[in-house]
Amino acid sequence: MSYSRIYDANEITAKYMDSILIKERLIDSVIADTGTEFFGEKFDMPVMTPAFSHLGCFNG
Numbered sequence: 001m002s003y004s005r006i007y008d009a010n011e012i013t014a015k016y017m018d019s020i021l022i023k024e025r026l027i028d029s030v031i032a033d034t035g036t037e038f039f040g041e042k043f044d045m046p047v048m049t050p051a052f053s054h055l056g057c058f059n060g
Contacts, residue, residue, distance in 0.1 A: 035044050 034046055035042060036046055037043070
């Protein structure tokens, strides 16, 4: 790929990204445990609650 417009920010960014090399190296890695314990029960994925702050708008 030839870079003809060196004044263009997109061209400069593309040239920079082409010049770097990223290698992923994992040493003694383990699979992340996303489980959680909630009220004595074990769940395999995080427990998330919806936003309850807007409930005051409905039925007082």
